[in-house]
Amino acid sequence: MNKRPKTSSGERVHLSSSMDMSSASQLEQSKPLMEADVQFDSWAEKAMRNFIFEVGLGPRFVYLTSFKEMLQTVHNRDVEIPTYESMLREELKETQHRAMQLKQEWKKSGCSIIMDSWKSRCGTKSFISVLVHCSKGMYFLRSIDVSGILEDMDELASVFSRVVDDVGACNIVQVIRNDASPHMRMAWHYVQKEHDHSFFVPPCADFCINLLLEKIAAFDHVSEVLRKAKEITRFIYGNVLAYELVGRYIDDGEILSNSCLKSVAEFITLDRLVSVKENLVEMFSSPEWVSSDRSTRMFNPLDWISSGFSTTTSLFRHICGIVKTDGAFWCAAADVLKITKPFIDVLLKLESEDCPMGILYDTMASAKDIMHNLGDKYGDILHWVDEIWYGYLHSPLHAAGHMLNPRVFYKDPSCDDPELSGRIEACTTAIAKGHYDPGRLKAQIEVYKGRSGSFGSDSAIQQIVETPQVTVVWWSAHGTDTPELQSFATRVLRQTCFGAKRYNISRQVLEEAHETRGADLEELYRGLEYAHHNRRFASAAPLIGGLSGDQCGKPGRKLGSDWFLYPRHRQHIVIGSSNT
Known part of the structure; x- marks a missing residue:
């Protein structure tokens, strides 16, 4: 599979852009739909912007007569509503600031790509939402309309390859999916082969x-x-x-x-x-x-x-x-x-x-x-x-997480059985590539298994016994003598096991972003999709009730x-x- 990703909007696959800084600049240059003679106070405008993009309201909402009348009643005076473009522009600036912080964490501790496959309400279209998770939070990258390519391995792999390029192959620890179909797994196998990089693809x-x-x-x-x-x-x-x-x-x-x-x-x-x-x-x-x-x-x-x-x-x-x-x-x-x-x-x-x-x-x-x-x-x-x-x-990744959790490993001798050790070794080999010296990492794992050095100290054992949440914090305190293993443990343990549903994503907003419109409106709805989901993820916690x-x-x-x-x-x- 030698094809490179197709990025033209005229290709069979329609990719909704993750609104990068160039997109924000385009909005900056767009002509406002109406000028504001009397502007809101800055706090009032921000409150309205927070509401619009948290709920996921499209540009038509701002220009409803009833909405304007409501604001005039609240302010007890005539007001001109800021344009949707101007509010989206400010929202994108804040979103990009958070995105830059998250991307730094991807480089430092790795990240998980979450592929959320779903169908439209009418059941005729298939989409994938691409999210990126790291220890500092979830990030919405883009959504993809894959209605016409689900059985086309080359096209599907090309789409996924672009995602890897955007996130950075060396930053990816795993790709979590909620689609168990063989063609989805095979497409990711092709992507790994093309990038010459190993990461895990568990459901x-x-x-x-x-x-x-x-x-x-x-x-x-x-x-x-x-x-x-x-x-x-x-x-x-x-x-x-x-x-x-x-x-x-x-x-x-x-x-x-x-x-x-x-x-x-x-x-x-x-x-x-x-x-x-x-x-x-x-x-x-x-x-x-x-x-x-x-x-x-x-x-x-x-x-x-x-x-x-x-x-x-x-x-x-x-x-x-x-x-x-x-x-x-x-x-x-x-x-x-x-x-x-x-x-x-x-x-x-x-x-x-x-x-x-x-x-x-x-x-x-x-x-x-x-x-x-x-x-x-x-x-x-x-x-x-x-x-x-x-x-x-x-999977090897889950086995490694099991072994690297001292609360489990030091209590359960079965953690070191040959079958489990083989899976852990497969994980270390995959993740170490491009990041660690495999020989040094293996030697330091033996130090950890034997509770040697700082791993056997009274404070290390006491923290395991007395502190319920010890994993990453424990490694920060007691893994300093084994820096490669400390970094490896952090890279594994900071990944997630969850899919996207726990974050209560609004699929209505996603579908609206893929409707056929003029170029200007299409850009606005792409921006809405990107701003809305990243605003939600900024304060979201993954809950089984789906309400974060x-x-x-x-x-x-x-x-x-x-x-x-x-x-x-x-x-x-x-x-x-x-x-x-």
Whole structure:
């Protein structure tokens, strides 16, 4: 594969530019759409700019009459709104300042490219969002329309090669993907060969565990449990009084998960449902419920008819029967959770750690051991556990993170078994290329394994025992006698295991950037895409709920209508009142 990246906008692949300084300069020279006779105070303009680019609003929004009237009301005087171009120009300046800081960190400690593959809302187009993660944060590079080239290995590799050129091959430790297709992996193999540089291309942990849970959900006995759980939640979220009473009888008033991963959200919701079973029994037995005619009032009569029930009363009796007397369902649900909860706990554990790369291998191995201890009756599910483990997460990079975490390595002698040592050696060989002397690095690893020198000092051991988060900080304090290994450990442990979904990316903004428009508007929407996502990433934390910073979202957004039914018009109900 000898092709070089194609960068012309006339090629089959449409690349949205990461708005570099030259793009910002072009905007600087563009003619404003309207002049401001009376300018905002600088703080007011900045506040408006922050709002526009955090939400991801396009240029048309600024020129709405209603928006201008709102600002005039607030200021109690006529104001001229700054042009969208001028606000975008200032936003790009701030974004570029942060980008320069991040790029310095890429050179110092390495980085991870995150390839987020997804389809448009209509399902006819395929896109990839390219993100770059380092210890100082996430950076949005660009999005790519790959609708016409997914099966064209040369074209796909050319697109990826441009990404590597932009980030710098020597800075890349891994390329995380949420697409397990062979052609995607093969394209990256071609890119590595072309650049004569080695980096790892693992799927993200979120994708792997969500895929595993999806496979588990497909088993007949599990799908039957989920079917009944869906009936309960659909009834509660579709019945006005039940929804009101949930707030009284359940502590946080919520059952549905807002996880950004669909299968993870399903099993978290099942877990919450099982945990509040007694609360639901109490709720459905309460005087407020039994005495109210609203207990049978649903906002969508087609819902119970399509479910095979002639009236809401018959549907209520069915749901009440599951909640109060269907012991087989609750036992089966608890049994399913024994299988799924250990893997969901892996995702939550990764989120709570300052260095997820240092614990992924260990936490997945522990979850796998729990599954094996449950017995032979889960043999079919164990097959999928092993498939995900050995096929995706059993990589040299994760093994190295495991070994370089002193909290794990100095407690677990199995860390030094021959099979694991072989994977660690593969990782050191790949990452050392162009950065470290392999011989010196190998010798220093032996010093670490033997707890020699500063690794065996009282302060090193004490910090492991007493400080929960010790990984990178520990290496900074105690790895000074082995500088190559210290740098290598930092390079590995500062990488992420997460994909893009934890950051709650707005795909609507991404799609708008790829719509066909005139050149001027196209440049504005590319700038919006770049500024919006980098503003979000500047304050984002990767959360399994997909809600980072002060972003908001309603529970159930990934679950779908088979789990909940929000009535179109929810009236306020006074508990105990007989008024309609």
